[in-house]
Amino acid sequence: MSIANPSTSDDLGSSAQRERRKRILDATYELAKSGGFDAVQMRAVAEHADVALGTLYRYFPSKIHLLVSALGRQFDDAAKRLHEREIPGDNQADRVLYVLKRMARGMQGDPKLTEALTRAFMFADSSVANEIHVVGMAMTSIVTHAMHGGEPAEDALTDEDVAIARVIGDVWLSALVAWVTGRSTAAETAAHMEKAVHLILRD
Amino acid sequence: MSIANPSTSDDLGSSAQRERRKRILDATYELAKSGGFDAVQMRAVAEHADVALGTLYRYFPSKIHLLVSALGRQFDDAAKRLHEREIPGDNQADRVLYVLKRMARGMQGDPKLTEALTRAFMFADSSVANEIHVVGMAMTSIVTHAMHGGEPAEDALTDEDVAIARVIGDVWLSALVAWVTGRSTAAETAAHMEKAVHLILRD
């Protein structure tokens, strides 16, 4: 078995294999985007990516792994993009809210995709720990980066900072689930996040 | 269709129907307790509750409805039990933590059950809104009750109180998911909750 840990994107595999892996994630992305969680059917993904079903399962041992990996790729991209710029805002709360709203806007632009990825994330069990960890890291990194104003002084991260970022991430995740599952509107979600961030980050 | 809204426990149905409903929820509970989410198989629930599969689906239109209803029943019970007593602790944070730890202990005693109910809750979509609402209400009520020290002055609930309780509930849910899915240990979860509550409730 040569494909051991597909969660870290850089390592492993011949170029043909990296190609296949990318095709699979792209197909997942497309299907999720147009039809949400239910539309990401393993047979459809395989067909779309032009691999056999067995191969798909060799690369991603379950639908959940597949979707969470796709989510990880997306979060990584988002984190990378955000790290390139300074975050506007005069205090931590404003900057964090700026970033969260930015991400929320992106997600609301692709509700089906967001639904698929969020559901998968919430449903994942410990066998998906690696992939989940990637997502959690990206999330925390995004929030702490915003807290610090986008300055590259990332080394100044205290435990306190990380704890705060994790709490905000938790609230964000819950709010996301509520929105994704149709239990609250985008506006309610935004208001709730605003309240929460001000509660947690009282500069 | 006479069984319209089984989420509010009091209404509807002949005694034979209430009986059936209870048997179904009990069977769900037992199966979840011993085998978790995967063990709650609709055929097994039906057999255990001694009803036909079709009948089960008439009472609960999906596995998710079923599990979330079971969760609602459990939260209601927990809320009722907690409302009967005074909550020890000198400030809001202590009291809330007391309650959360109490609930956590209960849940850790039945990890499989907790896993089943939490997964279902996270996976529920808008068609389960009623049942979800019951759970959310119970959760908020538990936290606000703790904040106010168990005094029956529940009328003094401000919007602020409710918002705070909802944020705490969010963090709790995220922490619960992390624990249930094996991404964090019970101790980590407890520490995280402690941190979060102190962050949010600085008396």
Add this chain to the structure above:
DNA sequence: ATACGTGGTGGAACGTGTTCCAAATTATGC
């Protein structure tokens, strides 16, 4: 008492995630 209608029963059937396997293809060491 009888007929009617609502709800329950038993079981077949379908869709989709997942597993498995033999054959075909590709990669690797000599």
Add this chain to the structure above:
DNA sequence: GCATAATTTGGAACACGTTCCACCACGTAT
């Protein structure tokens, strides 16, 4: 180039959630 191992393929098969249907049981109005 060839032998051998590893990977991919195509497709069958299985499990479980869900749907459907023909039939039965029981309470109620006439």
